[in-house]
Amino acid sequence: MAEATATTRSVSSSPEPPRETLAQRSRWKRLLSPLPILTGFLAVCVITMLVVILWNIVAGGVGRLTWEFMTGAPTHGMTEGGIFPAIFGTVFLVLLMTIAVIPLGVATAIYLRYYARPDAWFARAVRVAVNNLAGVPAIVFGLFGLGFFIQFVGRGIDNAFFGGALTFGQPAIIWASLTLALLTLPVVIVATEEAMRTIPNDYLEASYALGATRWQTISRVVLPNSLTGILTGGILAVSRGAGEVAPIMFTGAAYFLPYLPKKLNDQFMELGYHVYVMSTQSPDVEATLPVLYSTVLVLLLLTFALNALGVLIRYRLRGRQAV
Amino acid sequence: MIDKVPTLPRRPATQPSRSGDTEAESRMADPTTVKMRSRGLDFYYGANHVLHNVDFDVFAHSVTALIGPSGCGKSTFLRTLNRMNDQIPGARLTGEVSIDGNDIYDPLVDVTALRRRIGMVFQRSNPFPKSIYENVAFGLRIAGVRDKRVLDETVEESLKLSALWDEVKDDLNKPAFMFSGGQQQRLCIARALAVRPEVILMDEPASALDPISTAKIEELIEDLKVRYTIVIVTHNMQQAARISQYTGFFYMGDLVEFGPTAKIFTTPSEKRTEDYVTGRFG
Numbered sequence: 001m002a003e004a005t006a007t008t009r010s011v012s013s014s015p016e017p018p019r020e021t022l023a024q025r026s027r028w029k030r031l032l033s034p035l036p037i038l039t040g041f042l043a044v045c046v047i048t049m050l051v052v053i054l055w056n057i058v059a060g061g062v063g064r065l066t067w068e069f070m071t072g073a074p075t076h077g078m079t080e081g082g083i084f085p086a087i088f089g090t091v092f093l094v095l096l097m098t099i100a101v102i103p104l105g106v107a108t109a110i111y112l113r114y115y116a117r118p119d120a121w122f123a124r125a126v127r128v129a130v131n132n133l134a135g136v137p138a139i140v141f142g143l144f145g146l147g148f149f150i151q152f153v154g155r156g157i158d159n160a161f162f163g164g165a166l167t168f169g170q171p172a173i174i175w176a177s178l179t180l181a182l183l184t185l186p187v188v189i190v191a192t193e194e195a196m197r198t199i200p201n202d203y204l205e206a207s208y209a210l211g212a213t214r215w216q217t218i219s220r221v222v223l224p225n226s227l228t229g230i231l232t233g234g235i236l237a238v239s240r241g242a243g244e245v246a247p248i249m250f251t252g253a254a255y256f257l258p259y260l261p262k263k264l265n266d267q268f269m270e271l272g273y274h275v276y277v278m279s280t281q282s283p284d285v286e287a288t289l290p291v292l293y294s295t296v297l298v299l300l301l302l303t304f305a306l307n308a309l310g311v312l313i314r315y316r317l318r319g320r321q322a323v
Numbered sequence: 324m325i326d327k328v329p330t331l332p333r334r335p336a337t338q339p340s341r342s343g344d345t346e347a348e349s350r351m352a353d354p355t356t357v358k359m360r361s362r363g364l365d366f367y368y369g370a371n372h373v374l375h376n377v378d379f380d381v382f383a384h385s386v387t388a389l390i391g392p393s394g395c396g397k398s399t400f401l402r403t404l405n406r407m408n409d410q411i412p413g414a415r416l417t418g419e420v421s422i423d424g425n426d427i428y429d430p431l432v433d434v435t436a437l438r439r440r441i442g443m444v445f446q447r448s449n450p451f452p453k454s455i456y457e458n459v460a461f462g463l464r465i466a467g468v469r470d471k472r473v474l475d476e477t478v479e480e481s482l483k484l485s486a487l488w489d490e491v492k493d494d495l496n497k498p499a500f501m502f503s504g505g506q507q508q509r510l511c512i513a514r515a516l517a518v519r520p521e522v523i524l525m526d527e528p529a530s531a532l533d534p535i536s537t538a539k540i541e542e543l544i545e546d547l548k549v550r551y552t553i554v555i556v557t558h559n560m561q562q563a564a565r566i567s568q569y570t571g572f573f574y575m576g577d578l579v580e581f582g583p584t585a586k587i588f589t590t591p592s593e594k595r596t597e598d599y600v601t602g603r604f605g
Contacts, residue, residue, distance in 0.1 A: 117412070202449035206511070209407060210462035210518060211439035220465065221451060 054300075061297030064290055070298075074256065074274075074291070083295050088260050089173070089268035090302070093248070094238045096177035096264075097184065102234050104181065105188025106223075112189070113196050114218055134186040138246035145179030145251040146171075167265055174264040176252030183247050184237035191236060195229020196222060232314045239306035243299065245272040255281065271299045358383040358522060358552045359404055359441075364418035366399055368411065373399050376418070377578045379571060381522070386544060386553045388567035388584065390560065391599070395573040397556050401524050404554065405441040406434050422522070439466065442520035446527040448507035450499035450514070455482075455491050458499050458510055462518035477517050485513035486543050505536025512543065516551075523547065525555040529562065541566050560600060564588050572596045 072082025108126065116123030154169035161167075168174075199222060207217040223230075245253075254267040255277050261268040275295050278288040359381035366374035374396045381387050381404075389397040399408065406427060408414045420427050427437055439462070450458045459478045460468075468474060478495070482488040487509045491502070499510055508528060515523055525544070529537040544553055544566050557563050563570055564584060571581040572595075580587060580596045591597045 200449070202445065202447055203451055205407065205410075205443075205445060206449045206451065206514070207461070207465075208410060209405065209438055209443035209445075210465065210514065211435040211437075212461075212465045213435050216465045220461070225452065 057293060057297050057300060060290070060293035061295075064294035065297065069294060073258075080291070083271065083274060083291070083298065085257060085260055086269040086271045086274040086295070087298065089253075090242055090271045092261055093173055093177050093180065093252075093268060093270060094242050096173060097180040097241050098234055098238060100178055100181035101184050101188050101237055102230065105185055105233065105237075106192050106230055108185075108189050109192035109196060110218060110222075113193055114214065114222070130186050130189050133182070138183060138244050141179050141183045141247040142250045144182070145175055145247060149175040149178055150251060170265070171250065171252040171254075171267055172265040173252050173261050173268045176248040176268070176270075179247045179251045180241040180244060183244060184241050187237045187240060188230075188233040191233025192226060192230050195226035195232075198229070199225050228313055228316070232310045235306050235310035235313065239303045239310065242306065243272055243303050245270075245276050249273060249276070271295060271302070275299065356383040357381065359420070359422050359554075360424075361400075361403070361421075362419045364400075364403065364420060365416065366396070366403060366408070367415040369413040373576050374403075375576045379578060379581060381552060381554055382569060383552050384548055384550075385568040386548050386555060386566050387569040387571065388563035389554065389556045389571050389573060390558075390563050391573035391579075393558075396576045397571075397573045398526055400573065400578075401526055401554060401556050404522070404524055405438050405443055407438075407443065409434060439518045440520055441522040441524060442515035442518065444508070444511050444515055444523065444525045444528045446530055448504060448511050448531070450507050450510050452498065452500065454496045455499055455502075455510060456495040459513050459517050461514060466518065481513040481517040482510075484516050484547070485509045486539065486546075487513055503536070505532050505539060508532060508536070508540060509543065512540075512547075516547075520551065522552045522554065525553065527556050527558060530558060537562075560588075560602070572599060574599070 069082040070087065071084050073085055074083065075081035108130070112123055112126060116126075150169060150171060154172070154175060158164055158167050158169040203221050203225065204217055207221045212220070248270060252267055253270045253273040257267060257269055275292060278292045278295065279285060282288045357380045359379075361377050361379045364374055364377040364379070365372065377396075377400060379400070389401060391397045402408045403416060403420055404427075408416070416428065422437075422440065426432070451461060453461070456478055459481050460474050463474055463477055468477075479488065479492075482491060487506060490506060491497075491510075494501075499507060502510065508531075512523075512528070529540045532540065541562065544555065547553060555563075555567065567584045569582065570584040570587040572579045572587060572591075572593075574595055580591055580593045582592075587596060588600050591600065597603075
């Protein structure tokens with residue numbers, strides 16, 4: 001086939017018969033091109049960097065990964081003790097975030113896929129907003145959270161219900177989690193829409209033909225069948241949210257707290273922020289290094305585990321669709 | 324609700340079919356009653372004019388076959404009968420389609436109630452990824468039926484009507500996907516029967532099935548026409564001849580000929596019909 005193509009080509013361009021086939025020529029070209037060498041070198045660089053980083057963190061952090069470390073509170077200016085408050089705060093934070101982001105993201109995806117006309121200006125505006133939301137720097141979300149949630153919404157609640165006493169108008173876990181929810185909203189919307197796209201139209205037609213309304217079709221056919229996709233989106237959102245520091249540093253994360261957050265307007269400690277604090281704000285950064293290594297390792301393990309879970313669920317979802 | 328639309332008395336077939344149907348009238352026990360009717364029906368997908376001025380009568384308690392080459396508009400016509408084309412963006416329709424004399428495209432008509440009266444079975448069997456029981460019960464649940472006894476009875480009755488009960492009665496909670504293609508298609512028929520429709524539209528229900536499963540579906544259609552009115556799209560000429568009492572031949576968006584099946588297949592009035600049913604094209 002390559003022969004034939006080469007021949008017709010040469011006939012139209014030059015009367016000389018071709019000395020080599022196109023396949024041969026392209027093989028030579030490929031070998032002599034600098035691109036494979038460059039890309040191969042870069043790939044090795046990336047892998048090396050990842051291995052070095054991981055090796056460094058695991059080697060430095062694994063020694064301290066004890067039960068006491070996982071369940072204790074920081075002591076001695078964060079050079080001793082554990083990181084339980086930070087783990088607890090992280091879990092609490094992403095839990096609240098999930099509660100906020102899943103309904104909002106799923107509702108948006110349903111709107112975009114099943115209610116909006118694809119060419120409607122509002123639907124297009126929502127899509128543009130979702131895409132741009134994913135590109136906004138995290139620190140901007142933090143500032144937005146401070147300005148909107150704390151100063152506007154929080155103050156508003158204080159003035160309306162607490163006689164102006166400072167209750168919700170200050171950094172708190174609820175505002176940090178809502179800020180993170182905004183940050184991770186695109187992840188959930190995209191994953192949910194993706195899952196809904198894979199639902200065969202046959203199911204929808206069957207449902208409509210039985211006299212189902214659009215909402216009945218969505219609630220009884222679409223949602224049950226996109227549950228795995230929604231779950232994947234949720235997990236990806238959590239793994240993204242759990243690693244972010246910038247959005248929470250103005251909106252609720254605390255340097256150190258002697259208690260665990262119990263109310264929505266409590267401040268909290270968080271793993272990523274804890275790493276930031278130990279490495280930049282500590283009176284003796286050198287002395288915190290061992291704890292720092294282990295904290296980073298825990299943070300990495302947490303996000304890796306969540307990502308792996310997301311991938312696993314997606315894989316299973318694909319497997320089921322193949323049936 | 325469609326029931327709120329003032330009900331006109333059932334009209335007898337004052338204007339039977341183009342080719343005359345005296346033969347059918349003598350053959351049918353029930354003097355032919357028009358169940359569904361289209362008049363001057365034009366259908367468009369965007370700028371595409373896919374049905375031209377179709378006048379069609381569907382007679383009650385009979386099987387009406389729609390035949391014609393691919394893309395001739397027979398499936399589109401079928402889907403106008405329960406307004407399934409409403410889902411398609413850019414679809415437009417003029418003319419009239421009625422059931423028992425009531426216009427189904429009247430703005431007052433509740434489409435969901437209409438679709439409960441006019442059920443549908445699709446070309447590819449499309450059971451939900453649920454159990455046999457839940458598949459059959461789906462239509463009842465969305466209609467708000469909660470009574471377990473009613474659900475159980477209807478599921479059993481529908482599965483019996485679709486000749487599937489004996490094969491699945493011990494596996495009602497097993498997922499529908501565990502059954503064969505033919506069984507899944509009969510399950511889809513049972514699911515359509517469960518909401519007690521008056522008309523059942525079938526879009527090539529056996530085209531993806533093996534001969535034995537096809538025979539079972541055909542037998543089933545034969546049994547069902549006693550209670551229901553059936554309109555079936557088929558590519559299989561023998562099938563149309565075997566199971567239907569009336570046949571409409573569509574070609575390039577026109578209803579070329581409509582009449583008793585025996586006449587269409589033996590002495591068609593149109594040359595194109597003759598060419599098609601004798602296999603000269605299509």
